Amino acid sequence: MRSPFTLSVHLLRGVALCIATLAACGQQAAAWTQEVYVWQRLQTAPAVAEALRRSAPLVDAFHVLAAEVAWPAGPAGAGQWAPVAVDYARLAETSKPVGLVLRVGAFSGKMQRDDATARLLAARARSLLATARAVGLEPAELQIDFDCAESRLAGYREWLEALRGALDSDARHAPAEPGTGMRRVPLVFTALPAWLRHEEEFAELARVSDGFVLQVHSLDKPSSPDALPELCDPSKVAGHVARAGKIAAAAGRTFRVALPTYGYLLAFDAQGKFFALAAEGDRPSWPAGTQVRVTGADPEQMSDVARSLANNAPPSCTGVVWFRLPVTGDRLNWSPPTFAAVLAGRSPRRGLEAVARWPEADGGSGNDGLAEIILLNTGERAELLPRAVRVTLSGNPATPDSLTIAGADGLGGYRWEAQAGEVSGVLSGWRLPPEASLEPGRQRKLGWLRFSSAPHGRHNSLSHEQDPNTRPLLKLYIVDAP
Template sequence: MGFAFPVRAVIAPLLLAALSSCDKTKPAEAPATASGPMVQRAYVWQRDWRPEVSRSIAAHGGAFDSLAVLAAQIEWKATGGEPSVVRPPIDWGALRAAARPAGLVARVQRAGEGRMVAEAVIRVLLERLAEAKAASVPVSEFQIDYDCAQKNLEGYRQWLASVREGLRSTGVPLRITTLPSWLGEPAFEKLVDGVDGYVLQVHSFDLTALGKAPTVCDPVMAREWVARAAKLGRPFHVALPTYSCIAGYGPDGRCLGMVADAGHPTWRWDARVVEFTSDSADLAGLVAEWTKQRPAMMQGLYWYRLPVDGETYNWRWPTLAAVMSGRVPMARWEIKAAPGSPVDFVLWNTGEKDDLLPRSIRVTRPGPPEAVVADGLGGWQCKAAPDHVDFQFPTQGRPIRLAPGNSMPLGWIRYQEPPPPDMTFSYEIVR
């Protein structure tokens, strides 16, 4: 017959206790962290190896742990058929003299059928590896740079697996570049599980978003993307930018195009020109922050790209050297006067970064003799007053910068009588 006790009254507290214990889930552990100086590498991303590229490697290559060199650019004009392959004429002697390992990067511009892509990538990388070995240049990694559509990552994974197998016998680690938008895709973890690590590119910009902060790398988003990547528990590096570009917009706000690396815009006369920059202060802050504390899975930095003399849209070396150390590059202008009649004035950028030209510069003379006439040079306009001259540079909507260590003529002042050679001038610079 059994006992007639209130069973519900006993079970209910037990069930509540059990449910309560289930609700007290253990909080997810925060990813492990690391601190101290980071591995820092640089991309050498030239299709045309001018002498300036080799000189830059000789002068600055030793500052990096390795140099990731564009080994080939592979592109299919149609799905079938043979690809177009550009093999930059790498100066292996310059790389050997730098005494740093080289990474070999295959850039896949447009992919064809998966099997053909894998075969082309394997063939090119093995050929360039043989060249490096013949030149006694140690190779530290293979890298594939392919901006795959984020919904096609599974297809990328499939031909990437064939590449991994085809290169396995070399013993050279294989990495891929990735975009932040891939991090949330279901296929992403399987994709990066098939390689030895990945490079998270946190530099990107939306050319359609006229009015947003014109920056190549948003430091807030960079932190968020790095934190998301760390939670996946796979080793990765972070690629930071050193470049800038300009975009043109029509009166209706429509983007007319972008210019980077080289070339000159041919936009309509009334185009609004916007400069997208890599803010050196923001990036120095990221480096300082990550040096102090970063996810343990974050193994270092890649800089895109090594500064080369003559480039228009890339940092100069003093800028990158400061940022690599986590220090904001110094900004400084100087005006130098050449004695004589007329007195010539030259503007010098004696700081560590490309800097926008000052809006105006006032040159004040200490007293008599009276100035007869003054004029601007190199695009500067002037307005003379009895005791000073104001120089202004009309930019006409396009930002004008002067590189560190460079100079430009400012203008001149002619006096009724030659001024004494020890005459000094005072200068007021308005940014």
């Protein structure tokens, strides 16, 4: 039998939970937000500036990588800070809220509120805020990105308490703007789904912060080239979010969900053993015989996940944060049209087609028998290059039986493979890297054919303005294999 004291405690806990839930519901009344991480280390580059300008009307906030520390000398070291060039002035011009992210590398030492490492992190956090404010940018939040081991969440709470104390101290001593009172920067941390198993420790983390971002994307070590892991398993997201929602409500906090836009190149040796990955920049020079595979966030799946969260997330979940901002030239990330479509709440439109172009048909030189085979992407997402494109005559009755192909070749990783006894063949992508793709709105020449004479029925199908009563000479089929 429960004692009156036990019943009173449970009653008080129930009342507290109801109050926290109501508070979270009130915060949920605000519009659902879609925000994005800016993770480039050279944010002053023109491509990043253009990406910020292009994305500003579409997103609700930017969260920029502002500093990153590693511990190559071990936990007793002072930390090694990676250079990050943040364009605070450009960010201020977007007129969007801007959060600053402090990335903390793996740490094996003691984690205490008043130790040297905590003081180091607090000092850098203050410096980041001061740098942003110096150019007129008031940070919307400070976010700590630290992949803490599950067994050390209590120590991580000590660090967050130290950071919270340092930020509050600065706010108390900073001159406030008229009518605004004390300036206080919210402190937020990124959280991993595995942490949710430790409800008490995780709830304490939430309470000493102002909220968290639940990161539901990560890469498990692949077992073989034929069994690639998913960056984000859509079937697990709802469960993670529901569990986080209960803890957040009990702690009186809100959270957002981080969803991926990026991909990886995965490298396997000749025996199929995984040994390396690449996420950004140029493709590494891996040894001969390396098997390369690509894994990444599928836009259709992530669009479905985002829509489901917007409609069904618990009241304490207030939005999503996309990782990472699409920048022109970032081959392992979504293209800007893909990102825009997903932000609009729909799956990106697809449109990959092969067409024939006759460059000599419009008054050019020669015998007008040259045909170029062009691949077009008229959709809104990047498409992997096809392994093959089959080229055949359409059967135009005006085409003479004597018509032959005088020459043909493939370009850029494709080769021409003639079909015996037929005026046709296949452009085979025999030397294409697995990640080779065509961005939306772009075109690529795959190869060419030259006929023995100027054939009838030729026209520039690339223009899409041919006479509908004219049957084109060539039929082109995108196929998976020759």
